[in-house]
Amino acid sequence: MNWENRISPAVNAIAPSGIRKFFDIAAEMEDVISLGVGEPDFVTPWSIRESCVYGLEQGYTSYTSNRGLLELRQEITNLVEREHQITYDPKKEVLVTVGVSEALDIAMRAVLAPGDEVLIPEPCYVSYKACATLAGGKVISVPTKIENEFRITVEELEDYVTPKTKVLLIGYPNNPTGAVMDYETLEKIANFAEKHDLIVISDEIYCNLIYANTKHTCFASLDKMKDRTILLNGFSKAYAMTGWRIGYALANPVIISAMTKIHQYTILCAPITAQIAAIEALRHGEKYMKKMVSEYDKRRLLILDGMRKIGLECFEPKGAFYIFPCIKNTGLTSEEFAEKLLRSERVALVPGNAFGDCGEGFIRCSYATSVPKISEALVRIENFLKNHVYR
């Protein structure tokens, strides 16, 4: 059978992730220092792991309610109430998902009709555009600029909005740039969403990883925005739980019901083991999370200082665990830079254009790696610049 012409056009239309190529090269090399990993280098705190083991010993191996264990949903709504002063009903306004990835996918599928336009600020996480496209939406990329520290502005959004725009999808603190939004700009975006009657999908997975006395504003906490927002979050980044695949969506009961419909037929429920661990994370995980955040902050300052010293222009990222240096002065494209650096100095990172066209000229470096490795990577990048670029 010729499978090539049997793949659905919708799937064929999607480009494979730009990260794949670097993964393939790096995976075959030895002694690679990777600044290319989009997940914490910490292992999940032991008390969280232990609670899962205990759950298994107690025989918790069944399905749960489609929406997730009520106990977990309650802990989630308690957390959001505590941190952002927004009240959600754990019975009607929460859905526990297999990571934010699933939540994003089903949110898109639940709201988009063919041809509906989705505004997506770029650079952005690699799956945003793919999810919107697979759900039948039309992606409208809105480039953000280093001059604005990669924050989206209302003026830029106004240039791209049309009567067909249905959704605005934002992800701050941002992967790959480390950008965070300020309250004033978010307020303006809230007015913009109101004016154009948009649904806002806000991916706030990095909301706890925030530094330099910056305060995260949850989009749903803005005036009149709770009803308009599908708030996505999860446990992967804050509690170092990427492999558990556990996240959640908070929104109006109607959209949560619609998302639950897709979820119940495709996923049924998130794994019970991960749900049990997530309950423990919310009840007792905060101290571990704070320790990790303080460690990331020191690495952030170290890598920022290092990048600037070796001559790469960077704005100061205040969230997530990425730094997004500009490499335009090297005369190389992002992909050339990443590939040459990997082959000559064995440092893996991700070219900025993997996150959208306006990421060209930048590289994403993750500082979710140990300090000695960051220091060694900085030495290697400096060697690379000396020997291959500024000769």
Add this chain to the structure above:
Amino acid sequence: MRELLELLEHDARRPVNELAAMLHRSEYEVEQQLKQLEKDKVILNYNTLINWEKFGDDMVTSIIEVNVTPQREVGFDAIAERIYRFDEVRSLYLMSGSFDLLVIIEGKSLKDISNFVSTRLATIEGITSTRSHFMLKPYKKDGSIIDDQECDRRLVVTP
């Protein structure tokens, strides 16, 4: 300063330029703070935690519960000093509960330790009894897991 101490507690070999960058301070400032902390004896030492068994040395560690009669004016301090001045004593703590002092001793052999206890420790005036336990296997020491099998299992590049 707390942050500086926490960084060093975790890894005493961090170079000053690295510490300065991580704390967003100048190298001069960090050097001055270190000097002050050393002078004030907040930083006592920059020891290295060594797994001697892995190196091939067979050391014997004994944990000894000691009961003493406290002395007027000085309480337990004078007798504690007589104990901790011995090089063999690695650690010494005053305890609440069923005994008074906890002494941790390292020696080359059981005989070494029993000699020390019977001829040096038990004979100190004021010590009324001792009870020795021998350590069989260490699992974790000063926050470090001795034989940690966990490693970085992440893929080399992920989104």
